Amino acid sequence: MGRPFTTRERELIIKYIVRHREYQRLTSANLWKEMNIQLNLNRTWESLRGHYKHVLAHNLEAFEFLTPEQIQSFKYKRYIAPTPRAVPKPLSSTAVSSSRTSDERIKQIQQKREVIEATVCLRCKQNKLVAINENEGNCIKCNLKHEITFEANEKEIKEIQIK
């Protein structure tokens, strides 16, 4: 077992992820290899990843500089329901007829709404959101409005902002 992580080292790891918005690559070995080079803490990338996975990920609230939105971004995978069906294929401009395009679009919107409705309210952390449209969800308990940005694959939440 390596030397214990210092508070400064822990903060550097967390701040690196925030600064580079790497929430979606937390399980990717490449993220930890890159971070290890950048932070240059004289450790292995496996030790950074292990410390995050086993300690930091379970104690995010201890980092008082993190906003609730950032904490949720760290945990975002937990809030996403399993995908009920395959992701629609990207729309190809020529081969797809207009009615087909509109079907795909409706399906995409429906899918986004499902993801929003699997997301827990940032404030009361009890109720799941009700989708108002494809990019906004509302908490029926505390009435907080959440603006939601999706990744390019239309299925994963990248960012949630309270309105």
Ligand SMILES: [Zn+2]
């Ligand atoms: Zn709420």
